[in-house]
Amino acid sequence: MFGNDAELNMGGLKMKVSITVNGKTHDGDVEPRTLLVHYIREAVGLTGTNVGCDTSSCGACTIHMNGEAVKSCTILAVQADGASVTTIEGLAKDGVMHPMQTAFMENHGLQCGYCTPGMVMAAIGLLNENPKPTEEEVRLGLEGNLCRCTGYHNIVKSVLAAASAK
Amino acid sequence: MTITENKPSKIIGTRLLRREDPPLLTGEAKFTNDLNIPGALHLSVLRSPFAHAKIKSIDVSAALKIAGVIAVYTGKDLQSAWAAPMPCAWPVTTDMKNPPHYPLASDKVNYVGDGVAAVLATNETASRDALDAIDVEYEPLKAVVDLEDALSDKNVIHKDLGTNKSYTWPLLVEETPGCVEEAFKKAKYKVKERYVQQRLIPMAMEPRAIAAVPQPFGGDITLYSSTQIPHILKVMTALTLGIPEQQVRVVAPSVGGGFGSKLDVYAEELLCMALARKHNTPVRWVEERTENTQATIQGRGQIQHVELAADEKGKITAVRVRIIGDMGAYLQLVTPGVPILGAFLYAGVYDIPKAYDFSCTSVFTNLTPTDAYRGAGRPEATYAIEMAIEALAREMKIDSFELRKRNYIKKEQFPYTAFSGLTYDSGDHLLAAEKAAKMTDLAGVRAQQKKQNVPGATKLLGVGMSSYFEMCGLAPSRVLASLNYSAGGWEAATVRVLPTNKVQVITGTSPHGQGHETSWAMIASEKLGVAPEDVDVLHSDTAISALGLDTYGSRSLPVGGVAIALACDKVIEKAKLIAAHQLECAVEDLQFVNSTFSVKGSPDRALPLAAIAFGAFTAHNLPDGCEPNLEAQVSYDPPNFSWPFGTHMCVVEVDTETGAVKILKYIAVDDCGNQINPLIVEGQVHGGVVQGIAQALFEEAVYDSDGNLKSSNLAEYLVPAASDVPSITTGHTVTPSPTNQLGVKGIGEAGTIGAAPTVMTAIIDALSGLGVTSMAMPASPQTVWKTIQEATRGGKK
Numbered sequence: 033m034f035g036n037d038a039e040l041n042m043g044g045l046k047m048k049v050s051i052t053v054n055g056k057t058h059d060g061d062v063e064p065r066t067l068l069v070h071y072i073r074e075a076v077g078l079t080g081t082n083v084g085c086d087t088s089s090c091g092a093c094t095i096h097m098n099g100e101a102v103k104s105c106t107i108l109a110v111q112a113d114g115a116s117v118t119t120i121e122g123l124a125k126d127g128v129m130h131p132m133q134t135a136f137m138e139n140h141g142l143q144c145g146y147c148t149p150g151m152v153m154a155a156i157g158l159l160n161e162n163p164k165p166t167e168e169e170v171r172l173g174l175e176g177n178l179c180r181c182t183g184y185h186n187i188v189k190s191v192l193a194a195a196s197a198k
Numbered sequence: 199m200t201i202t203e204n205k206p207s208k209i210i211g212t213r214l215l216r217r218e219d220p221p222l223l224t225g226e227a228k229f230t231n232d233l234n235i236p237g238a239l240h241l242s243v244l245r246s247p248f249a250h251a252k253i254k255s256i257d258v259s260a261a262l263k264i265a266g267v268i269a270v271y272t273g274k275d276l277q278s279a280w281a282a283p284m285p286c287a288w289p290v291t292t293d294m295k296n297p298p299h300y301p302l303a304s305d306k307v308n309y310v311g312d313g314v315a316a317v318l319a320t321n322e323t324a325s326r327d328a329l330d331a332i333d334v335e336y337e338p339l340k341a342v343v344d345l346e347d348a349l350s351d352k353n354v355i356h357k358d359l360g361t362n363k364s365y366t367w368p369l370l371v372e373e374t375p376g377c378v379e380e381a382f383k384k385a386k387y388k389v390k391e392r393y394v395q396q397r398l399i400p401m402a403m404e405p406r407a408i409a410a411v412p413q414p415f416g417g418d419i420t421l422y423s424s425t426q427i428p429h430i431l432k433v434m435t436a437l438t439l440g441i442p443e444q445q446v447r448v449v450a451p452s453v454g455g456g457f458g459s460k461l462d463v464y465a466e467e468l469l470c471m472a473l474a475r476k477h478n479t480p481v482r483w484v485e486e487r488t489e490n491t492q493a494t495i496q497g498r499g500q501i502q503h504v505e506l507a508a509d510e511k512g513k514i515t516a517v518r519v520r521i522i523g524d525m526g527a528y529l530q531l532v533t534p535g536v537p538i539l540g541a542f543l544y545a546g547v548y549d550i551p552k553a554y555d556f557s558c559t560s561v562f563t564n565l566t567p568t569d570a571y572r573g574a575g576r577p578e579a580t581y582a583i584e585m586a587i588e589a590l591a592r593e594m595k596i597d598s599f600e601l602r603k604r605n606y607i608k609k610e611q612f613p614y615t616a617f618s619g620l621t622y623d624s625g626d627h628l629l630a631a632e633k634a635a636k637m638t639d640l641a642g643v644r645a646q647q648k649k650q651n652v653p654g655a656t657k658l659l660g661v662g663m664s665s666y667f668e669m670c671g672l673a674p675s676r677v678l679a680s681l682n683y684s685a686g687g688w689e690a691a692t693v694r695v696l697p698t699n700k701v702q703v704i705t706g707t708s709p710h711g712q713g714h715e716t717s718w719a720m721i722a723s724e725k726l727g728v729a730p731e732d733v734d735v736l737h738s739d740t741a742i743s744a745l746g747l748d749t750y751g752s753r754s755l756p757v758g759g760v761a762i763a764l765a766c767d768k769v770i771e772k773a774k775l776i777a778a779h780q781l782e783c784a785v786e787d788l789q790f791v792n793s794t795f796s797v798k799g800s801p802d803r804a805l806p807l808a809a810i811a812f813g814a815f816t817a818h819n820l821p822d823g824c825e826p827n828l829e830a831q832v833s834y835d836p837p838n839f840s841w842p843f844g845t846h847m848c849v850v851e852v853d854t855e856t857g858a859v860k861i862l863k864y865i866a867v868d869d870c871g872n873q874i875n876p877l878i879v880e881g882q883v884h885g886g887v888v889q890g891i892a893q894a895l896f897e898e899a900v901y902d903s904d905g906n907l908k909s910s911n912l913a914e915y916l917v918p919a920a921s922d923v924p925s926i927t928t929g930h931t932v933t934p935s936p937t938n939q940l941g942v943k944g945i946g947e948a949g950t951i952g953a954a955p956t957v958m959t960a961i962i963d964a965l966s967g968l969g970v971t972s973m974a975m976p977a978s979p980q981t982v983w984k985t986i987q988e989a990t991r992g993g994k995k
Contacts, residue, residue: 080227082403083405087913089913129223129224143711143713144710174920178403178912180885181403181455181711183887184923185884
């Protein structure tokens with residue numbers, strides 16, 4: 033994607049960013065081509081946000097930026113300068129999981145768990161926009177997040193359960 | 199002996215929530231690429247852009263100048279690193295052709311994605327940048343892409359073999375010589391069908407990732423890999439690299455799905471290990487999705503010719519099958535065995551005489567190697583027989599469900615010795631099918647269909663079904679020996695009661711989404727009478743679980759789970775000896791109820807398991823000759839395959855103007871015997887069904903005539919999203935397996951096996967009024983629309 037940017041890597045051109053991740057501000061220098069997902073995983077050291085593709089298709093890297101669910105592979109770290117980011121690690125409070133996480137557990141909405149962090153973040157984003165979705169709205173709302181294990185049946189059930197518990 | 203008979207289950211059969219979930223849901227779980235390994239060098243692999251080409255020269259000088267690049271290796275540079283070629287563990291025939299296959303190609307590349315050079319750099323960015331700086335001069339050769347073209351040997355890929363044919367594997371079973379031919383001559387009805395099983399990309403959501411960590415002075419090496427098979431990988435990498443086996447430790451951390459694609463020994467695993475040893479430093483690699491589609495194995499890839507002969511009632515009298523199997527460029531771990539796993543199932547769930555003529559010829563192509571993908575041979579076989587049954591019903595002008603009923607193996611025939619000599623242990627196909635029909639409201643749907651599918655209608659209703667048998671839980675080792683498989687089919691388990699009455703279960707299975715920790719804890723809990731949360735389940739690290747044959751082929755529960763139950767039995771036997779000694783009674787006077795040993799008839803003379811466990815630990819008062827500690831190890835070789843079965847039905851609406859197929863209802867009735875945890879069973883069915891629907895409607899590894907993969911990423915390869923698939927209605931019947939004490943059968947692959955033919959028969963049913971009798975997979979809107987056009991134009995002539 034940034035095939036000709038090798039010289040940027042070589043020249044050591046870096047830019048300063050300040051990004052708040054799960055309530056804690058991280059100041060650092062990044063290469064301009066660094067994706068937000070790589071910044072979160074490598075610079076901040078939070079590996080719950082996963083990478084499943086290189087075409088922004090799978091949604092495994094979905095996080096919240098300024099309260100909105102976004103795929104963190106579609107954003108450069110420099111674009112997130114000054115932003116507030118929540119990752120999957122930031123959901124549980126005081127050792128208690130977020131209701132969406134609990135809904136996924138109670139409804140067997142995950143198997144291997146690789147798509148799960150992104151799926152949970154996307155599902156929370158979906159309910160923020162549409163607190164009482166129909167099954168069809170849940171399915172459409174999650175179409176940017178791929179899962180290979182569950183066939184989506186229990187993911188949809190989880191999201192509907194979380195919505196009705198609200 | 200049998201749990202279900204002797205006492206009511208307390209834990210087994212409950213919908214216990216998965217203990218795996220909290221770490222996965224909170225980002226705490228570590229997948230291989232999440233591991234922090236200081237000082238690790240990053241490996242990147244330069245891959246061939248040509249399907250078939252000679253390597254004329256490789257210039258790595260520019261790559262070496264890139265900051266951070268430590269070394270670049272070509273195939274020639276590493277030739278001395280390998281003690282043996284990459285392994286194929288299933289030489290299905292003694293004369294099978296198997297071209298030498300090394301982690302990097304040296305003289306010639308044989309598929310797009312074949313490794314050509316390896317870069318080591320201090321960071322991933324530099325190692326990937328360096329790939330662009332390597333200059334390879336290729337001399338392109340004609341690519342062999344089509345299976346029938348491959349078979350013609352016009353262009354031979356591996357010159358030293360002299361042919362593209364790897365093997366021909368026949369299975370001819372005749373009551374009397376020539377009876378198959380005779381049956382076809384005498385048959386009142388015959389069908390002759392050709393089906394294409396398109397290539398599929400398994401597409402586990404976690405791309406493969408590897409880290410090899412050497413301890414140069416300790417002499418050992420640890421391989422972290424996103425693998426389904428840590429135990430097999432340990433032996434195979436040791437042999438391929440020429441390292442003593444005891445010096446290799448393999449760990450599979452959290453693994454993000456496999457579906458067969460991580461049931462392999464891959465070039466990158468060997469490269470990481472070899473280079474980690476060479477540089478005395480950890481080496482890691484992570485796959486990009488585009489590499490995953492090209493350099494991780496693909497599945498399916500068969501052309502099937504199927505013929506059925508039937509008498510005037512539609513009773514099948516003979517089956518003839520000819521398969522061409524697509525091996526791809528090389529044989530991976532079990533590549534040649536995949537069509538053979540299906541070879542016994544082309545009679546499906548039907549009672550046929552000894553008149554079965556199967557033969558599979560497998561060929562090399564200039565495409566990514568194939569290997570086991572969810573179902574491996576059995577979805578292909580089930581698809582063929584179920585589609586052929588539909589064709590036979592059309593030929594006879596009778597309802598296909600009625601035809602199935604005339605041919606089902608009947609409940610009273612079990613255990614049923616099949617034409618092949620295999621024993622199907624249990625089943626009730628009619629019961630499952632009738633349940634599916636009831637849940638579908640088959641009569642109601644048929645009535646609606648009559649109303650809706652009138653001339654000129656553009657939204658046509660169709661009902662499809664398939665009944666399947668899955669031969670899984672691979673398998674009795676002796677049977678595997680007869681199929682030339684290089685390993686056994688047993689599984690190992692250790693059960694240990696700790697001094698505080700907590701339990702450790704160590705299993706040789708290696709889960710990657712199946713919830714083994716939860717289910718195995720339930721088995722031990724049930725047997726020992728302890729709470730499931732008091733049972734820890736350890737797995738997927740060869741330093742902890744030394745023995746095992748890992749997870750694939752729906753084997754984990756019917757082999758690995760049963761091994762745990764047997765190990766618990768052994769623990770109870772030992773505890774009973776200690777209890778008898780301490781209670782001063784005869785062993786046979788003791789009973790074990792509610793986790794307590796008590797003297798029959800004198801309930802106050804009792805000792806709980808907790809006391810025995812502590813007593814075994816202190817060893818202060820044990821019977822003579824009794825070893826301290828309460829633990830037992832079992833290696834369990836099952837006496838038979840496991841035979842889950844079921845019937846799936848679905849209702850589709852096909853839009854004849856757009857070719858779009860909408861699944862209105864999907865019913866899956868599966869029988870996997872007793873269910874340990876129905877929550878997990880249903881999850882396996884949901885996921886399996888959607889992978890089968892995906893084969894029917896969406897997915898195909900599309901290659902052009904030069905062997906370029908045109909669907910090499912998730913934007914082009916259509917893994918269905920939530921909005922593409924329906925909810926699945928699951929039902930089940932319970933026919934316990936008589937071959938193991940838990941009465942269980944596998945369930946991992948059933949959904950995938952049942953689904954593709956269910957959807958395809960529904961589409962054809964919807965369009966039957968238009969004269970459509972066949973449909974290629976995937977039935978994309980374009981394919982459906984074109985097929986309708988061809989059928990209706992043909993009809994009007």
